[in-house]
Amino acid sequence: MSGSEPEKDVETLIEVYKTACKTVNREPITKVIHFMNLIDKENEPSLDGYVLDLSGNLPEFRNKRLNHDDAIALARELSEDFLITDMNMSFNDIGNTGAIALGKALQDNKFLEKLNLNMCDIEAKGIEAICTGIQMNDNLRRLSLKGNKIGRQGGILLSATLQVNNSLSELDISDTDQTNESLIALTTVLLDNTTVKKLNVSNPLLTSEQEETTIHFAKMLHVNYSLTELHLSKHGMKDFGASQLAESLKDNKTLMYLNLACNKISEDGARAFSSLLKLNTPLKKLSFASNRIGNNGLAALSEAIATSNCNLTTLWVNNNSITETGLCALAAALRSNITLTNIYIWGNELKNTACNAFEQLMEGGKPRLLQHNTDVVPYIVDGVTYLAETGHYLFSH
Numbered sequence: 001m002s003g004s005e006p007e008k009d010v011e012t013l014i015e016v017y018k019t020a021c022k023t024v025n026r027e028p029i030t031k032v033i034h035f036m037n038l039i040d041k042e043n044e045p046s047l048d049g050y051v052l053d054l055s056g057n058l059p060e061f062r063n064k065r066l067n068h069d070d071a072i073a074l075a076r077e078l079s080e081d082f083l084i085t086d087m088n089m090s091f092n093d094i095g096n097t098g099a100i101a102l103g104k105a106l107q108d109n110k111f112l113e114k115l116n117l118n119m120c121d122i123e124a125k126g127i128e129a130i131c132t133g134i135q136m137n138d139n140l141r142r143l144s145l146k147g148n149k150i151g152r153q154g155g156i157l158l159s160a161t162l163q164v165n166n167s168l169s170e171l172d173i174s175d176t177d178q179t180n181e182s183l184i185a186l187t188t189v190l191l192d193n194t195t196v197k198k199l200n201v202s203n204p205l206l207t208s209e210q211e212e213t214t215i216h217f218a219k220m221l222h223v224n225y226s227l228t229e230l231h232l233s234k235h236g237m238k239d240f241g242a243s244q245l246a247e248s249l250k251d252n253k254t255l256m257y258l259n260l261a262c263n264k265i266s267e268d269g270a271r272a273f274s275s276l277l278k279l280n281t282p283l284k285k286l287s288f289a290s291n292r293i294g295n296n297g298l299a300a301l302s303e304a305i306a307t308s309n310c311n312l313t314t315l316w317v318n319n320n321s322i323t324e325t326g327l328c329a330l331a332a333a334l335r336s337n338i339t340l341t342n343i344y345i346w347g348n349e350l351k352n353t354a355c356n357a358f359e360q361l362m363e364g365g366k367p368r369l370l371q372h373n374t375d376v377v378p379y380i381v382d383g384v385t386y387l388a389e390t391g392h393y394l395f396s397h
Contacts, residue, residue, distance in 0.1 A: 010036060010050075013082050020073035029070065031060045049085030049111060052077075056091030056119075065091070071098025078105035078112055085111055090118035090144070099126030106133025112140055118172075119147035127154040131161040134168065142170040146200070155182025159189045166195055174202035174231065180213055187216040190224055200231040202259070214241030221255065222248040233261040233287075242269030246276040249283065256282050261289035261316065270297030277304035280311055287316035289344065295326035302326075305340055306333035312340050318375060319347030324354035331357035334368055342373040346389045350376070355385045 014036050021028045035054060054074070056065040066074075071094040077084060094102075099122045106112070122130075127150045134140060148154075155178045162168065178186075183204055190196065206213065214237050221227070235241075242265045249255060270293040273286065293301075298317055305312065317330070327345060331354070334340060345358070359378035361369040371377055376387040 013077060013080075016076055016080055016082075017073055020076040021069075024069040024072050026069040026073060028073075029064065029066070031064070032066075032070070032074075034060070049083045049113070051086040051088075052084050053086075053088045054092070055088045055116070056093075061092070065093050066098075067093045068095045068098035068101075070094075072101040075101040075105040078102070078109045083111050086114040087112060088114075088116040089120065090116045092120055094120040094122065094126075096123055096126035098122075100129040103129030103131070103133035106130065106140065107136040109133075109137060110139055112137075114142040115140060116142075116144045117148065118144050122148040122150065124150050124153040124157070126150075128157055131157045134161050135164045137165070138167045140165075140167055143168060144170075144172040145176060146172050147175045149177050151177045151205075152179040152182045155179070156185050159185040162186075162189045162193050162196065169195055170198040171196060172200040174200045174233075178204040180206055180208060183213040184216050187213075187220040190220045190227070193224075194226045197226060198229040199227060202231045203234040206236055209236065211236070211238060211241035211244075215244055218244040218248040221245065221252050224252070225254050228254055229257040230255060231259040233259050233263065235263055237263035237265060237269075239266055239269040239272070243272040246272035249276055249281060250279055253282060257285040258283060259285075259287045260291070261287045263291055265291040265293060265297075267294055267297040267300075269293070271300045274300035274304040277301065277312060278308040280309055282311060284311055285314040286312060288320060289316040290319040290347075293317065293320045293322070295323055295329075298322050298326035299329045302329040302333035305330075306336040309337070310339050314342035315340060316344045317348070318344045322348040324349065324351045327354035328357050331361055334361055341370070343369060344375045346375045346387075350387045352384065355387045358387060359385045 014033055017032065017036065018028045032054060035052060054061065054066060056062070066089065071089065071092070074089070078087070094117065099117070099120070122145065127145070127148070134143070150173070154176065155173065158171070158173065159182065178201060183201060186201070204213070214232070214235060217230070217232065218241075237260060242260065242263075245258075265288060270288065277283070298320070301315070322345070327348060327350070330343070330345070334343070355378065358369070358376060361367065362371060362378060371390070375390055377390050378385055378387055380386070
């Protein structure tokens with residue numbers, strides 16, 4: 001956290017909010033004031049600053065979500081010297097007008113480190129103002145814009161911003177209608193950017209089946225030594241693109257989490273990553289969830305896990321057209337490997353042999369696989385073992 005310590009307390013924060021509401025002819029929202037009062041009791045400003053959670057999907061706001069006038073009023077808080085380091089305004093009706101106000105506030109703010117604007121109906125015009133604010137801000141570390149339809153123009157604006165800003169380390173622009181052009185622009189900037197550590201660009205709006213964007217991400221990963229987490233789910237990626245990524249990652253020393261869920265990767269793509277895992281790269285989390293790697297693909301991964309890799313800790317292979325043959329190979333690999341602790345397999349063909357194999361991994365006083373580290377749990381009916389789904393996968397990504 002940078003900047004000098006502000007002297008203003010929460011009571012002053014509330015008064016500024018009430019005054020700002022009057023300027024936009026908006027009645028102060030009681031629940032907003034309630035949450036402002038809470039931050040005085042639940043946070044220690046001398047350590048981490050205040051967290052202001054005004055997410056529209058909280059029960060308190062479901063019937064009265066914040067609109068652009070509320071955002072204008074709350075932007076005043078960021079313009080003042082209050083120690084708010086984390087603001088969550090996701091799932092509200094902020095729109096471009098509210099985003100413009102927040103962008104102006106970011107230009108002078110010295111304390112905000114995390115800003116969540118997921119699903120706020122912001123478009124390119126609004127993101128332009130936020131980008132201007134970020135270019136003049138050296139404190140914001142995390143920005144989440146998931147679900148805002150900022151499109152190609154917004155993506156290119158953010159890419160240009162990353163050429164100027166030296167503080168933003170986490171960026172989520174998933175489900176924002178990014179195009180081939182905007183993603184290629186982003187990968188070009190990341191060839192030299194050393195600040196961004198975590199990036200989510202899942203579910204873009206691609207118009208080609210040629211995997212150009214995947215190839216550009218692969219080229220970027222070959223030379224980028226700052227990214228530690230990358231989400232590329234729903235990119236229409238096939239075996240060729242996956243193989244290009246795996247090849248580039250052989251020389252990468254920093255990426256620890258790669259999410260390739262909901263693509264079109266099959267056996268050959270999994271084999272490429274098996275070769276990568278045998279090199280024992282820094283990769284710790286790898287998701288193939290909802291692909292089609294099948295038995296042969298999982299067998300290839302299992303061989304690497306059993307014989308060569310001691311860094312991977314989490315693997316998602318749920319919903320991959322895998323039968324008991326592949327699942328038993330994975331279970332056997334876990335007996336030789338002691339570092340892979342989290343496994344997600346639901347949505348595959350869980351027949352008797354596979355059920356028994358995973359039950360054995362989860363039984364005893366010191367089970368190899370803990371129940372909270374997987375998405376299945378064994379149960380027995382008439383002496384036959386079955387696996388039931390748990391909710392742990394929902395919170396694992």
